[in-house]
Amino acid sequence: MPNVIVIGSGFAGLWAALGAARRLDELCVTPGEVNVTVLSDKPFHDIRVRNYEPDLRDCRIPLDDLLTPAGVAHVTATVTGIDAGARTVTTADGTVHRYDRLVLAAGSRAARPDAPGFDVDTFDGAVALDAHLRDLARHPSPGAATVVVVGAGLTGIETACELPGRLTALFGSGAAPRVVLVDHTRIGSDMGDSARPVIEEALSDNGVETRTGVRVTGVDADRVTLSSGETLAAATVVWCTGMRASTLTDDLPVARDRFGRVAVDDYLRVVGVTGVFAAGDVAAATMDDEHLSVMSCQHSRPMGRFAGYNVISDLLGEPMLPLRIPWYVTVLDLGPAGAVYTQGWDRAVAAQGAAAKAVKREINTHRIYPPRDGDRAALLAAAAPLLQDQPDLGY
Secondary structure (H helix, E strand, O other): OOEEEEEOOOHHHHHHHHHHHHHHHHOOOOOOOOEEEEEEOOOEEEOHHHOOOOOOOOOEEEHHHHHHHHOOEEEEOOEEEEEOOOOEEEEOOOOEEEOOEEEEOOOEEEOOOOOOOEOOOOHHHHHHHHHHHHHHHHOOOOOOOEEEEEOOOHHHHHHHHHHHHHHHHHHOHHHOOEEEEEEOOOOOOOOHHHHHHHHHHHHHHOOEEEEEOOOEEEEOOOEEEEOOOOEEEOOEEEEOOOEEEOHHHHHOOOOEOOOOOEEEOOOOEEOOOOOEEEOHHHEEOEOOOOOEOOOOHHHHHHHHHHHHHHHHHHHOOOOOOOOOOOOOEEEEEOHHHOEEEEEOOOOEEEEEHHHHHHHHHHHHHHHOOOOOOOOHHHHHHHOOOOOOOOOOOOO
């Protein structure tokens, strides 16, 4: 009986698994003739991109609610190795899983230094940060209401914009909550000249201080030292210093880019490795004639759907579908200041403030969620290898 293994249950992994189940159903393959199994270290699908928000109660979905109705098996286990020659996957408990086709969708991890602090890379990390802040509010000390956010990319900006309100709610206005955003280059360096003034104004309106052109050189329990020599009295550091693909890509006998990603062709097959597909943050896929995919749910979700469709098609000798995405947008949450919506790879501002915030809210609470009523037909329909339209601005 052929085995298809999907490693990971994030945006790419979930949709690869459901996409595979949908393709089997479409080809009228009798249930049980092909096994599709997800291996992931958590029994959840986490809506990871919302980890900067203060309320995460709706951000963790049990995998059984999503995979079981579709006929996909799930094993909660940490994958420790891939042997592409033997076509096996090994997990931390020593179990060896054989595969006929593999979809590597193990995602990415925060590229943070080995230093004290927190991150919002995972659900558990975001919960730990929240518990830490609540504990500080119960036992106030110098710098307790001050947070230093390191890294002014998209995650750092969204995190910094939310923190002043969170700190005020925890500590009260009398504690003078303070948030300082630090970056070794400049604020929103990837956002382009059109969006950067909007971001800088929002940070100022939200009461976020910025320090650019400097690095963090020291972190102690109650202070942060910058390369400029400035010392900030702060009991909390949040690292938002970028992402790196899962180290499982190291097991594949191919080159990797600076993010640790492997190259895939238009069908999401890993270039140079037979029987292995990759999707999401571990894969560098061509989106158009000039640009590669970015490490975001915007690309991970369709990459997963197409990988799932194609891995079954390849296994059964059926035609595969190429993935190309002709549009690109960025919707950046700016907390109480709203949001900024950009279009195109040059990130030209299309909307800002309340209008952009409404789009961001729709994305975060509806667009990126799978059906959650356990309906098999709805799950398989949502896994179709189709491209969504750009988020609607409503005008």
